[in-house]
Amino acid sequence: MKVLVxxxxxxxxxxRVRVKSDGTGVDLTNAKMAINxxxxxxxxxxxxxxxxxxxxxxxxxxxxPAAAQEQIRTALALGSDRGILVQTxxxxxxxxxxxxxxxxxxxxxxDLVILGKQSIDTDNNQVGQMLAALLNVPQGTFACKAEVxxxxxxxxxxxxxxxxxxxxxxxxxxxTDLRLNEPRYASLPNIMKAKKKxxxxxxxxxxxxxxxxxxxxxxxxxxxxxxxxxxxxSVAALVDKLKNEAKVI
Amino acid sequence: MSILVIAExxxxxxxxxxxxxxxxxxxxxxxxxxxxAGYGCDAAAQEAAKAAGVGKVIVADNACYEHQLPExxxxxxxxxxxxxxxxxxxxxxxxxxxxxxxxALLDVDQISDIIEVKGEDTFVRPIYAGNAMATVQTxxxxxxxxxxxxxxAEAAKDGSATVESNAHTVEQSKAQFVGEQLSxxxxxxxxAASVVISGGRGMQNGENFALLEKVADKLGAAIGASRAAVDxxxxxxxxxxxxxxxxxxxxxxxxxxxxxxxxxLAGMKDSKVIVAINKDEEAPIFQVADYGLVxxxxxxxxxLEEAL
Numbered sequence: 001m002k003v004l005v006x007x008x009x010x011x012x013x014x015x016r017v018r019v020k021s022d023g024t025g026v027d028l029t030n031a032k033m034a035i036n037x038x039x040x041x042x043x044x045x046x047x048x049x050x051x052x053x054x055x056x057x058x059x060x061x062x063x064x065p066a067a068a069q070e071q072i073r074t075a076l077a078l079g080s081d082r083g084i085l086v087q088t089x090x091x092x093x094x095x096x097x098x099x100x101x102x103x104x105x106x107x108x109x110x111d112l113v114i115l116g117k118q119s120i121d122t123d124n125n126q127v128g129q130m131l132a133a134l135l136n137v138p139q140g141t142f143a144c145k146a147e148v149x150x151x152x153x154x155x156x157x158x159x160x161x162x163x164x165x166x167x168x169x170x171x172x173x174x175x176t177d178l179r180l181n182e183p184r185y186a187s188l189p190n191i192m193k194a195k196k197k198x199x200x201x202x203x204x205x206x207x208x209x210x211x212x213x214x215x216x217x218x219x220x221x222x223x224x225x226x227x228x229x230x231x232x233x234s235v236a237a238l239v240d241k242l243k244n245e246a247k248v249i
Numbered sequence: 250m251s252i253l254v255i256a257e258x259x260x261x262x263x264x265x266x267x268x269x270x271x272x273x274x275x276x277x278x279x280x281x282x283x284x285x286a287g288y289g290c291d292a293a294a295q296e297a298a299k300a301a302g303v304g305k306v307i308v309a310d311n312a313c314y315e316h317q318l319p320e321x322x323x324x325x326x327x328x329x330x331x332x333x334x335x336x337x338x339x340x341x342x343x344x345x346x347x348x349x350x351x352x353a354l355l356d357v358d359q360i361s362d363i364i365e366v367k368g369e370d371t372f373v374r375p376i377y378a379g380n381a382m383a384t385v386q387t388x389x390x391x392x393x394x395x396x397x398x399x400x401x402a403e404a405a406k407d408g409s410a411t412v413e414s415n416a417h418t419v420e421q422s423k424a425q426f427v428g429e430q431l432s433x434x435x436x437x438x439x440x441a442a443s444v445v446i447s448g449g450r451g452m453q454n455g456e457n458f459a460l461l462e463k464v465a466d467k468l469g470a471a472i473g474a475s476r477a478a479v480d481x482x483x484x485x486x487x488x489x490x491x492x493x494x495x496x497x498x499x500x501x502x503x504x505x506x507x508x509x510x511x512x513x514l515a516g517m518k519d520s521k522v523i524v525a526i527n528k529d530e531e532a533p534i535f536q537v538a539d540y541g542l543v544x545x546x547x548x549x550x551x552x553l554e555e556a557l
Contacts, residue, residue, distance in 0.1 A: 093358050094359065120377070122376055124359075125349070126349035126352070126361060127349075129345075129347075130353035133349070133353035133354050137423065142346070157342075157346075158487065160487070162430050162432045163430045164430075166425060166426055172423075178479070214358060216386045216387075217384070220384075223382055223518075226518055228538065229538055230541070231542070232542050235542065236556060242501065242524070246539065248500045248501040
C-alpha cells in the first residue's frame, strides 16, 4: 500500500501573529515556521502504518515555496521515504490544493492519503474533503483512530457530541484530529539519513493543474480586543458581581 | 438570490445550528429554502418548516441518507444546490465534513466559518486561530459557505414553509456506517448552553472535574475543557473549547485552572461575560476576563457551589 501525506509549511503554533498595519495580511517576517501540527499527526500515522507492515511506501508532499523543503526534510527524518515539493510562491486556495494532490495521487498510484484536518494559518478545513470528492473516493475526516483491515480502513471520527466509526474502501482520504496519535521527535541519525532521501520538485503546471481561484482577500484586520475587567477578592464578591452587576445568574 | 440551507438534524429533530444558519442566510438576502436529507426525517422537516423566513423545505427521505454520510449527501446537495446562488451549512463537524465535498463537486471554492455577512459575495472569517479577521470576496457562480453558529442568532420558529419531497437517491457503497458513540449527558450541549464552566490543566486530573460538575449543576451549565486538559487525558476531546475544538459564546463562561492559551481564547472570547479563576495572577486568561479571581480552585469551587 502506498501512502501519501500532505504537509503544509505554516507559522509555528506558538508564535503570536500580528496583522500588518496596511491590512493586507499577517506579518510573518522572521517568524519561526514549522509543519502544521495536524500534518505532523498525519506523518506520524503514515509512519506507524509502515512500521506495522500495512504500508510499503510513505511519500510526503508539500505545496508551497522553496523553503517548504525544510518541512519535507522533517517528514523524511520522521520516517517518510521520499518527498515531493510542488513549488509555488502564491498561496493556493483549498480547491487548487486538492486538484494538485489529485494529480499526484493518480500519478503515483496512491492507496491512502492522510492529511491534517486543517492548517493553523488559514483554518479552512477543506482540502481532504475536496480531494475525496475529486477522486470519487470515501473520506474519514477528523480521525481519532484509523485501522487498516482487509483492504479497507476503519476510521473513528471526532464529531460534535461523541464519535462516529465508518468503514471505507481504499483508496480513501483520511484527515487527522488531535487524538489520533502523538507525533515522535526525529532522532539525530534519522535527520542525517533524511538528507540523502530524494525530494522531487515540480510545478502545478508540470502536473497539468490550473490553480486559479475566484476568491479574493480584501482585507485582514485584528480581532476586536477584549479588555481585562476587574479582579474580585473573594467568591462572595464574584457571586455578587455576577448577580447584581453582570446579571447573568 | 436564492439560498439553500442544509439542515443539521438527527432525523428525529432539528438542531438549533440550522436556525443560526437561516439567520446568516437572511443576512445575505433573497429566498431561503432548507434541504433536509435523512431517513425517517419527517419530524426534522416539520421543525425546519417553522423556521422564520423560509419559503420551502425540501425533504430527501431515503435509506441512502440515513447516517448522512457525505459520500451520499454531497452529490444530493450538489444536485439540488445547482439551482441556487448560495449553499449554506453550519460550521459544525457535520457541515465541515460535507460542504467542501459539495464545493469540489460543483468545482467552486468554499468559504469556511463566516462570522459576518458584508454583502452577497463578501464575508468575514477568522484566520490564524482568531488572531486575524479576513474579509473575503468570491465571484464563484454558486457560493458554498459554512457559518459559525455563535456569530448569528437563532431564527424564530414562527414560520410556515411549504414542505416538498425530493426523490433523488445516491447509490454508494464505498463508505459504510459502523457505529456511533455519543456522550450521554443530562447537561445542555456545550455550543448551545447559556452558561459554560471549563476546566484546564489546573484541575490536575479527571476526577477533580466532579468539582466543576457540582457548580455546573447549580447553574444549569455545560462543562468544557481546555486543550491542555484534553491532551492530559482528564476528559474526552468533545469537551474541548478552542480553535481546534468547539467554539462557544455563552452568556457566562467560567474558566477554572485555565492559563488562557491563544488556542483556547479563540474558542470562547466572544462569550458575554467571562470569569477566570486561577491561582497564577499572571495567567493570560485574566487579560480577557471581566471578573478575575486569583485563588486556589480547590478552595474556590466548593465555596462557589455553596454560594450559588
